[in-house]
Amino acid sequence: MKVRVAAPLTIDSIVDGPGLRMVLWTQGCPHRCEGCHNPKTHSLDGGFEVTCASIIEQIHSAKLQRGITLSGGDPFLQAKALLPIAIEAKKCGLDIWAYTGYCWEELMNERNPHYQDRQLLLQQIDVLVDGRFIEEKKSHELLFRGSSNQRIIDVKQSLESDAVVLCSEYM
Numbered sequence: 001m002k003v004r005v006a007a008p009l010t011i012d013s014i015v016d017g018p019g020l021r022m023v024l025w026t027q028g029c030p031h032r033c034e035g036c037h038n039p040k041t042h043s044l045d046g047g048f049e050v051t052c053a054s055i056i057e058q059i060h061s062a063k064l065q066r067g068i069t070l071s072g073g074d075p076f077l078q079a080k081a082l083l084p085i086a087i088e089a090k091k092c093g094l095d096i097w098a099y100t101g102y103c104w105e106e107l108m109n110e111r112n113p114h115y116q117d118r119q120l121l122l123q124q125i126d127v128l129v130d131g132r133f134i135e136e137k138k139s140h141e142l143l144f145r146g147s148s149n150q151r152i153i154d155v156k157q158s159l160e161s162d163a164v165v166l167c168s169e170y171m
């Protein structure tokens, strides 16, 4: 299986979640937020394809990283391809953050044809930063998010309680 990415795997980010992290920059985003920091990632056929196996190989060679962040673009456009990567990252003891332009409630829509794949991916994710970037709500004071409408969500607790549970330590 392959995943379309905008750039090679970053191995040393300290701004895309807590601690030293890898970041997978997925290609393709439908949200078109005004003021998007990364418009080159929007096109569905931009970037380049890499095999999931090659990403997993890089994950296995990680030594100092605390986690991996799925960013983009919107990772939930490629939930099926990202699932084996997320599963392997978990087996390696990494925590998983993901950024998405979808809000939690959209991902919970059972009528969406991608619902099942997105649920399976969510089940591997620890923390989800959700929602579109809104320029009027942008603030440099915010930790790990661009605009104040975005939420930093504890995915496990939210799935268990069927309601959004925020990570209060980051908000």
Ligand code: SF4
Pocket (backbone or CB within 6 Å): 029, 030, 031, 032, 033, 036, 037, 038, 039, 041, 072, 073, 074, 100, 101, 102, 131, 132, 133
């Ligand atoms: S969701 Fe993210 S990548 Fe997509 S348009 Fe909005 S800011 Fe840009």
